[in-house]
Amino acid sequence: MGYLTSSFVLFFLLCVTYTYAATIEVRNNCPYTVWAASTPIGGGRRLNRGQTWVINAPRGTKMARIWGRTGCNFNAAGRGTCQTGDCGGVLQCTGWGKPPNTLAEYALDQFSNLDFWDISLVDGFNIPMTFAPTKPSGGKCHAIHCTANINGECPRALKVPGGCNNPCTTFGGQQYCCTQGPCGPTELSKFFKKRCPDAYSYPQDDPTSTFTCPGGSTNYRVVFCPNGVADPNFPLEMPASTDEVANSTNMAYLRSSFVFFLLAFVTYTYAATFEVRNNCPYTVWAASTPIGGGRRLDRGQTWVINAPRGTKMARIWGRTNCNFDGAGRGSCQTGDCGGVLQCTGWGKPPNTLAEYALDQFSNLDFWDISLVDGFNIPMTFAPTNPSGGKCHAIHCTANINGECPGSLRVPGGCNNPCTTFGGQQYCCTQGPCGPTDLSRFFKQRCPDAYSYPQDDPTSTFTCPSGSTNYRVVFCPNGVTSPNFPLEMPSSDEEAK
Incomplete structure (x- = not known):
């Protein structure tokens, strides 16, 4: 955390x-x-x-x-x-x-x-x-x-x-x-x-x-x-x-519309299923908190997560260049969550994030792609049954690693300005803040995504809760830029 x-x-x-x-x-x-x-x-x-x-x-x-x-x-x-x-x-x-x-x-x-x-x-x-x-x-x-x-x-x-x-x-x-x-x-x-x-x-x-x-x-x-x-x-x-x-x-x-949420909670066990798919030409160690933990995904593999109603402050991301032992302990070059396969906390930047909260205000799911922690893997985040308005697929698939500013470049990804430089200008911890040249670098390439903590709220998307499932795809276009790292081979089979 x-x-x-x-x-x-x-x-x-x-x-x-x-x-x-x-x-x-x-x-x-x-x-x-x-x-x-x-x-x-x-x-x-x-x-x-x-x-x-x-x-x-x-x-x-x-x-x-x-x-x-x-x-x-x-x-x-x-x-x-x-x-x-x-x-x-x-x-x-x-x-x-x-x-x-x-x-x-x-x-x-x-x-x-x-x-x-x-x-x-x-x-x-x-x-x-x-x-x-x-x-x-x-x-x-x-x-x-x-x-x-x-x-x-x-x-x-x-x-x-x-x-x-x-x-x-x-x-x-x-x-x-x-x-x-x-x-x-x-x-x-x-x-x-x-x-x-x-x-x-x-x-x-x-x-x-x-x-x-x-x-x-x-x-x-x-x-x-x-x-x-x-x-x-x-x-x-x-x-x-x-x-x-x-x-x-x-x-x-x-x-009230508020109360529908409470009534629906009794009716359904899960609010949504999330299908996480790795389409990259290398292994990705997917991570999901507060539910799911982690899973190794070779190219073409899929992981399904059942998320209960009311799940919030949730995120899904991919880790690269990982090496875990038989007990599920090791390290990752990007997105590491304390040296374990089964994440319970958040990942170490840089990591491209899919964030969501289910069954919140007015019986809606709220979700986004965030680059506030930087970028490591191209991503698409989408409802499986789009319903118009703000309920449609969003993407961050630009060659950010290849074009990353020198000051943010790290092995395996493009870091965020807050981790790199700190301070109110980039971290927004003391009150309101605005975009910077570095946040604009991310926003221009991924306009759907959050680029800094107080970015334009139009980067938040909504779908009806209880009737919408989602799909997160790493490398949706199949091939990443030549600057993207390949994984280190794992020494042992990773615990689930």
Whole structure:
């Protein structure tokens, strides 16, 4: 674990540096009182028109949501009821709200040091909402909205006092709840999607409804009724009798895109299989952590890894010029993981990395090719069943070893600038950093790949989890450059 140069590791280093990942400003712009709720941090707060509540969210916060409650009446102990969004009859929510409620969902500092966030109508709709970074940075880091007159136009079957309910709560069943496996949109989910295309409309909606911003440097704003006036069908609140303060729990309403992950976990043993194939004209000693360990792959051989749901901070790489004894101990010229065949820690740079995290935010797999630890073997990383969008094959097959700058050249590969020179400029351990001439050398040759720890998040790719398997191929074009090393012969058969 000693080579802290990957995009994954930056997350841990930044955890020590900063107390909070983000501040989230929640503002009520509705012409009535909203009782804002926030879990797992924040609890709840009464917001009269124009009032604001600031929530400081720690790094690593996930499965988090913010919503508004309407029609509430709380006593001095903070106990009472709400017409929509009620969380067990308390002001200070510790569990989720009762549908219908418009949701702002987020997870901070997750895969590749990104924040993931969305607006979800999987629990229905009660209040118009905008969810936005305070400083948009392009790409998927921009404001999203759900401000249509959904309450006024709600289908009769979903109409309830104060809002428009979700089909799962109303009808139940696999068609609407998606608890037993894959499912598709319905006419009722399309009603929500047509009016709020930015938002999730059912648990397995198009992953383009998930948005991302750089973690650790982005704050957010959630605004109820951003246009100032809600539609005439929107409820006014009941007057609260006293100041509100309290504490309790309610986890009964399992209708969100987040919850699909938990339900699916019970249904399936594995999230994905990874087929690792060596197409190089030499032996590669494949490595995989935190599951798999290691395997010798002669040319044309394949290794299949079954990865459980929730696997994260995972990587696959190839080692070259290895020599292991009968006990599986020895050394490798590149990618060595402590002198053992069965890796439990990360490899010594340089090594081309396939990184992944399964079943994360919004039931997605996140994956990339990273050159943050340098380059040793050409690689392709691909879903076996591409599904469009960001779910397609990515490649790093350029002649990087042959063209490697002299300052980064090492036996068997092209090293990374952080290992070679150290310092904030290349390692990004003390806060934000940008590309350098050396990182651009890698990026120009492998534009799909991460070239430094805080590279453009468009280098992160996503596929639907639970229904996608993957293939990692070393030397996908079959023949590497003449600068690529051949392996040392192993002296003994290597332990598996």
